Amino acid sequence: MLTSICCLLSLTSCATAYAVLDKRASVSGTASVRLDVSTGSPHQLASGILYGIPEDQNQIPDVFFRDIAFKYCRAGGAQLPGRGWIGSRQGYQTRFQSALSNYKTTRKYGGTFILLPHDIWGADGGQSKSAVYPGDNGDWTDYDTFLTQLISDLKKNNMNDGLVIDIWNEPDLSIFWNRPQSQYIQMWGRTYHRLQRDLPGCVISGPSFANGPSNSNSWWANWSSFIAQNQSAPQQYSWHMEGGGGDMQSSVANYKSILSSRGLATDRTININEYAVFDEEFAAGSAWWIAQLERVNAFGLRGNWLSGYALHDFMASLISKPGAANAYNPTAGGYFPTASWQVYKYYAQNMTGTRVQTSPTADLRGEVYAVVSDTTVRLLVGSRVATGTFNIQLQNLAAVGLPQSGTLNIHTWGFTSSGDHYARLDAPADLGSYGHAYSGNTLSFPIYQKDAYTAYAFEFSR
Numbered sequence: 224m225l226t227s228i229c230c231l232l233s234l235t236s237c238a239t240a241y242a243v244l245d246k247r248a249s250v251s252g253t254a255s256v257r258l259d260v261s262t263g264s265p266h267q268l269a270s271g272i273l274y275g276i277p278e279d280q281n282q283i284p285d286v287f288f289r290d291i292a293f294k295y296c297r298a299g300g301a302q303l304p305g306r307g308w309i310g311s312r313q314g315y316q317t318r319f320q321s322a323l324s325n326y327k328t329t330r331k332y333g334g335t336f337i338l339l340p341h342d343i344w345g346a347d348g349g350q351s352k353s354a355v356y357p358g359d360n361g362d363w364t365d366y367d368t369f370l371t372q373l374i375s376d377l378k379k380n381n382m383n384d385g386l387v388i389d390i391w392n393e394p395d396l397s398i399f400w401n402r403p404q405s406q407y408i409q410m411w412g413r414t415y416h417r418l419q420r421d422l423p424g425c426v427i428s429g430p431s432f433a434n435g436p437s438n439s440n441s442w443w444a445n446w447s448s449f450i451a452q453n454q455s456a457p458q459q460y461s462w463h464m465e466g467g468g469g470d471m472q473s474s475v476a477n478y479k480s481i482l483s484s485r486g487l488a489t490d491r492t493i494n495i496n497e498y499a500v501f502d503e504e505f506a507a508g509s510a511w512w513i514a515q516l517e518r519v520n521a522f523g524l525r526g527n528w529l530s531g532y533a534l535h536d537f538m539a540s541l542i543s544k545p546g547a548a549n550a551y552n553p554t555a556g557g558y559f560p561t562a563s564w565q566v567y568k569y570y571a572q573n574m575t576g577t578r579v580q581t582s583p584t585a586d587l588r589g590e591v592y593a594v595v596s597d598t599t600v601r602l603l604v605g606s607r608v609a610t611g612t613f614n615i616q617l618q619n620l621a622a623v624g625l626p627q628s629g630t631l632n633i634h635t636w637g638f639t640s641s642g643d644h645y646a647r648l649d650a651p652a653d654l655g656s657y658g659h660a661y662s663g664n665t666l667s668f669p670i671y672q673k674d675a676y677t678a679y680a681f682e683f684s685r
């Protein structure tokens with residue numbers, strides 16, 4: 224899924240996602256932290272957003288980007304009037320200019336911009352059933368002209384550094400690609416080699432399928448076989464995790480098996496350039512996704528479930544402003560943070576040092592991300608749209624210089640969240656410290672996940 228335009232236009236896919244989540248699953252079991260196993264430096268891999276940035280480059284104040292160590296934006300003028308290239312040349316310009324503005328904003332904060340040509344083309348999910356697609360009736364002339372125009376505009380505007388070109392979004396959903404798979408695959412091969420020729424060194428991403436890697440998925444199977452023989456493997460492999468199911472460890476394992484069985488390298492960048500359904504975009508779900516992405520070293524961009532101009536606002540539901548829910552004004556300011564934004568801020572500002580290995584609960588609904596600095600160990604904990612009690616087990620406390628047994632004072636912060644995506648949270652709540660007795664070099668403590676929204680941070684000195 225991409226934006227909530229697909230909720231408007233393809234009610235079945237969204238209904239499926241919500242049906243899964245509305246069960247309000249329960250979480251139990253133990254998530255663990257291996258204090259003795261370092262997994263490298265933190266780089267805020269999850270701090271990306273799909274759309275979420277207004278065309279006015281100064282509308283959202285700097286602090287909202289800088290404080291979360293913003294990494295990625297992905298856009299292409301979707302849902303703006305004029306229907307892109309297939310609507311009119313003016314429609315193309317409107318969408319290209321929007322993408323250019325978002326590129327500049329992204330670069331201002333040191334982020335990387337992923338360009339969405341399908342939105343500039345006009346296949347944003349809102350196109351009519353009779354809309355044209357690249358290569359219809361075997362004729363590629365119009366698409367080649369589109370690429371010529373796009374490449375020329377990228378060059379003219381120096382859109383070079385920090386740019387990734389995402390060949391086509393979610394071709395495995397008919398709302399974005401209502402044509403045979405074989406036509407998509409031909410489009411991939413043509414576009415890849417054309418971009419490599421005319422924009423030497425450009426970074427290409429794909430396939431950005433809505434469905435995660437699976438050997439039994441014919442899109443994955445046929446596309447990967449094709450890129451191997453066509454020598455068109457992307458520099459950045461992308462797919463989406465927005466079904467409300469699946470997890471990053473199994474998804475990456477499937478991806479590696481698909482690629483290696485076709486002789487393709489599996490060490491390229493992975494970017495889940497849309498992650499989380501709307502119900503996961505609260506503090507708890509944000510923490511869950513951060514832990515999932517960091518574990519497998521995948522970049523991620525929060526999915527965007529807003530429509531129209533709101534799609535180009537709110538940093539993918541990280542921030543809010545007066546009237547956001549019921550008197551929306553696309554150009555208004557007055558932004559304030561949500562609990563989710565506070566999670567990403569803590570992730571960027573406080574979770575410094577070295578990452579250590581963690582494992583989720585066996586039911587995969589309870590997660591922990593952990594870092595060790597010179598003085599402090601910090602954990603970020605949350606569930607995936609689930610309530611219940613689960614445990615965090617800290618293993619090998621001696622590895623961070625603590626005794627094998629004793630009492631450990633753990634300080635708790637609460638990223639208090641509710642079912643309101645627009646609710647304000649100016650700072651995490653200080654929930655105080657508690658002394659936990661432990662022995663055997665291991666300490667377990669409970670997480671009372673009473674609602675499916677709130678995330679927690681835990682800190683202790685070493």
Ligand SMILES: *[C@@H]1O[C@H](CO)[C@@H](O)[C@H](O)[C@H]1NC(C)=O
Binds near residue numbers: 404405445
């Ligand atoms: C995938 O490729 C196989 C083998 O070339 C072909 O038979 C099949 O029709 C393709 N699947 C789709 C959905 O096009």
Ligand SMILES: *[C@@H]1O[C@H](CO)[C@@H](O)[C@H](O)[C@H]1NC(C)=O
Binds near residue numbers: 408409411416455
């Ligand atoms: C890759 O596929 C495209 C589309 O079929 C084709 O035009 C191109 O020549 C192929 N390139 C290679 C190296 O096979």
Ligand SMILES: *[C@@H]1O[C@H](CO)[C@@H](O)[C@H](O)[C@H]1NC(C)=O
Binds near residue numbers: 569572651
């Ligand atoms: C996070 O770090 C900042 C900067 O060092 C500090 O001001 C803030 O109090 C810390 N927040 C928490 C919740 O520990």
